[in-house]
Amino acid sequence: MKLITVKRELSSPLLRFAAPFISVLVALFVAGFLLLAAGVNPAQAYLEMLQESLGSTYGLSETLVKTTPLIFASLGVSLAFRMQIWNIGAEGQIYMGACGATGVALFSGIENHAVMITAMFLAAFLLGGLWAGVAGVLRARWQVNEVIVTLLMNYIAILGVDYLIYGPWKDPKGFNFPLTAQFSDAARLTEFFDTRFHSGFFLALFCALIMYLFMERTVWGYEIKVIGSNPKAARYAGMRTGLAIFAVLFLSGAMAGIAGFGEVAGLQHRLQHGISPGYGYTAIIIAWLAKRSAIGVVIVSFLMGVLLVGGDSLQLSWQLPVAFVYAFQGLILFFLLASDCFMHNRLKLVRGERHV
Amino acid sequence: MFEILLDATVRAGTPILFATLGAIINERAGIINLGIEGLMLIGALAGFAATQASGSLLLGVLAAFVAAMLAGSIHGFITVQLRGNQIVSGLALTMFGIGITALFGRSMVGLTIAGFERVAIPGLSKLPVIGKPFFNQDLLIYFSFLLVVVISLFFYRPRWGLALRTVGENPAAADTCGVPVILARFMAVTIGSGIVGIGGAYLSLATTPMWIENMTAGRGWIAVALVIFASWSSYRALAGAYLFGGITAMQLRFQAMGTTVSVHILQMMPYFFTILVLVISTIRLQKGASQQPENLGQPYDREDRK
Numbered sequence: 001m002k003l004i005t006v007k008r009e010l011s012s013p014l015l016r017f018a019a020p021f022i023s024v025l026v027a028l029f030v031a032g033f034l035l036l037a038a039g040v041n042p043a044q045a046y047l048e049m050l051q052e053s054l055g056s057t058y059g060l061s062e063t064l065v066k067t068t069p070l071i072f073a074s075l076g077v078s079l080a081f082r083m084q085i086w087n088i089g090a091e092g093q094i095y096m097g098a099c100g101a102t103g104v105a106l107f108s109g110i111e112n113h114a115v116m117i118t119a120m121f122l123a124a125f126l127l128g129g130l131w132a133g134v135a136g137v138l139r140a141r142w143q144v145n146e147v148i149v150t151l152l153m154n155y156i157a158i159l160g161v162d163y164l165i166y167g168p169w170k171d172p173k174g175f176n177f178p179l180t181a182q183f184s185d186a187a188r189l190t191e192f193f194d195t196r197f198h199s200g201f202f203l204a205l206f207c208a209l210i211m212y213l214f215m216e217r218t219v220w221g222y223e224i225k226v227i228g229s230n231p232k233a234a235r236y237a238g239m240r241t242g243l244a245i246f247a248v249l250f251l252s253g254a255m256a257g258i259a260g261f262g263e264v265a266g267l268q269h270r271l272q273h274g275i276s277p278g279y280g281y282t283a284i285i286i287a288w289l290a291k292r293s294a295i296g297v298v299i300v301s302f303l304m305g306v307l308l309v310g311g312d313s314l315q316l317s318w319q320l321p322v323a324f325v326y327a328f329q330g331l332i333l334f335f336l337l338a339s340d341c342f343m344h345n346r347l348k349l350v351r352g353e354r355h356v
Numbered sequence: 357m358f359e360i361l362l363d364a365t366v367r368a369g370t371p372i373l374f375a376t377l378g379a380i381i382n383e384r385a386g387i388i389n390l391g392i393e394g395l396m397l398i399g400a401l402a403g404f405a406a407t408q409a410s411g412s413l414l415l416g417v418l419a420a421f422v423a424a425m426l427a428g429s430i431h432g433f434i435t436v437q438l439r440g441n442q443i444v445s446g447l448a449l450t451m452f453g454i455g456i457t458a459l460f461g462r463s464m465v466g467l468t469i470a471g472f473e474r475v476a477i478p479g480l481s482k483l484p485v486i487g488k489p490f491f492n493q494d495l496l497i498y499f500s501f502l503l504v505v506v507i508s509l510f511f512y513r514p515r516w517g518l519a520l521r522t523v524g525e526n527p528a529a530a531d532t533c534g535v536p537v538i539l540a541r542f543m544a545v546t547i548g549s550g551i552v553g554i555g556g557a558y559l560s561l562a563t564t565p566m567w568i569e570n571m572t573a574g575r576g577w578i579a580v581a582l583v584i585f586a587s588w589s590s591y592r593a594l595a596g597a598y599l600f601g602g603i604t605a606m607q608l609r610f611q612a613m614g615t616t617v618s619v620h621i622l623q624m625m626p627y628f629f630t631i632l633v634l635v636i637s638t639i640r641l642q643k644g645a646s647q648q649p650e651n652l653g654q655p656y657d658r659e660d661r662k
Contacts, residue, residue: 034459037460038460038462086443142635142639143638144634144635144638145581145584145634147443148581148630152577152581152627152630153631155624159620159621159624159627160624163621166618281451284444284447285448321461321462323454323458323459323569323570324459326451326452326454326455326458327451327455327456327459328455330452330454330455330456331448333444333445333447333451334434334448337438337445338434338438340441341434
């Protein structure tokens with residue numbers, strides 16, 4: 001007897017739509033055993049996660065606060081994924097975006113709110129874009145592996161921000177804590193309902209809409225898909241693949257940079273250590289779960305927002321480490337990959353050796 | 357002075373060396389493994405926990421190997437049997453490793469063990485300059501020397517070593533010759549992952565005999581880049597790992613000397629140089645004959661065979 005996989009003719013659209021959600025559920029189920037092993041009651045923990053993230057106005061506002069950077073960064077990562085370019089460096093690009101926005105907020109001396117916010121936005125866009133653009137140039141010019149370059153540049157970006165906030169940008173009145181001075185009111189996004197929920201969320205939705213139109217309705221969006229699925233055909237059709245690789249990585253990094261802008265302008269109002277607790281890595285999972293669709297990114301980002309806020313509450317009540325959420329995310333990806341396989345294949349038990 | 361620096365180089369390079377060797381075994385069979393960082397963490401925690409419980413360093417190393425092997429088998433199953441995306445599965449493995457070690461490492465924080473001690477090799481350790489740095493070290497370092505030679509011989513001498521390489525180069529041809537492609541790839545991923553785990557254990561059993569959350573700090577990713585620098589050869593992996601050990605040692609030396617350069621800038625150096633070396637070795641590979649396994653990153657399905 002032998003277990004083999006047999007190709008399916010067609011998988012139902014319903015199954016394809018449901019697969020990411022099923023993967024999340026199965027991952028939660030398996031993670032339950034991990035929690036159990038670590039001495040935490042999983043049913044109680046999951047209930048608490050839901051209550052904390054969705055059960056109150058405050059909880060919901062916190063979930064949306066975390067959804068915001070996730071949408072920006074995941075849109076960027078998905079754009080690159082569409083072209084089979086792996087931008088694993090969203091985390092560093094968020095830091096660089098935050099860094100650019102902070103530089104403008106602290107040192108430009110602009111007093112007009114709209115001008116200030118626009119300038120901060122552009123600085124974040126540019127710096128995030130250029131940070132990823134380095135990997136773009138290396139990949140386009142010499143086929144240097146962009147996975148490794150973008151990832152290693154995360155460490156450099158985070159250390160670079162540390163250098164600034166422990167050194168030249170440190171708030172002189174900050175009792176020697178590693179953070180910059182607070183931004184002036186001109187450099188802050190509007191907050192609503194007495195919560196930390198800020199207008200960055202609407203900007204994120206707007207960006208998702210732009211990205212959807214760009215990907216589905218423009219020639220460039222189409223070219224990106226073609227280059228991704230068949231680079232040879234793209235070259236024969238006269239598409240400039242090298243330029244496209246750079247442009248896509250630049251835009252991808254710029255989107256992550258905007259996430260950094262949102263975090264400093266909308267939330268922290270200063271640059272500090274750990275400005276992103278791994279949003280850039282979560283964005284990779286979101287992009288994959290959402291199958292690189294802009295609308296999907298918004299839905300899955302909210303789902304991950306729930307997971308992150310819930311995870312934070314577990315950290316307080318059960319003393320679980322923050323990084324535990326990564327174990328969840330890893331499991332979700334494993335099950336999603338497995339479900340992709342079962343989407344196109346059936347398992348079948350056969351007798352004896354299989355003959356081809 | 358030079359001796360001390362060389363000694364620190366070898367000690368800092370050894371965890372990266374194990375990780376690079378493990379990654380090379382994966383990639384020789386055609387499977388990209390981006391889970392190295394997570395596997396190192398799993399090895400570090402398992403090694404520390406086993407030694408802490410049993411008092412035996414040998415059991416610690418064994419536990420690190422087995423734990424990383426088991427975790428690696430998830431990647432193996434998804435990429436080899438299910439033909440899932442290798443890049444995404446590897447990233448998932450890294451995240452899983454970071455998360456699960458943070459969770460189960462909670463109770464290990466603050467505990468200490470007696471780590472590996474130096475054992476001088478009679479005669480050799482008396483050699484000038486290289487004697488102390490290379491032959492007055494701990495047993496794991498000697499084991500890494502042995503592993504470099506064994507892995508290199510394995511890929512070129514025995515039938516099944518050659519078979520494993522063929523599986524990475526041209527799995528359809530290997531299949532035709534009766535090599536069990538799926539099994540060979542799966543074994544390469546799991547055993548390679550186990551060796552990566554020993555690299556992690558070196559950190560928690562020798563470098564600093566304790567468990568610190570996320571103690572690998574990107575060394576796994578440096579190893580992934582070094583595979584390309586090493587052009588899939590274990591001897592060149594040794595050179596690459598020591599190159600980065602050297603940069604780390606130098607960086608620490610500068611810090612100890614109390615330079616005015618910021619600690620954060622110094623800490624960037626290993627990552628910065630890894631990118632530089634990656635770019636140079638990629639360009640160099642393209643100019644000469646590429647050593648990259650022909651079928652790297654491609655799933656194998658007998659039904660797609662042409």
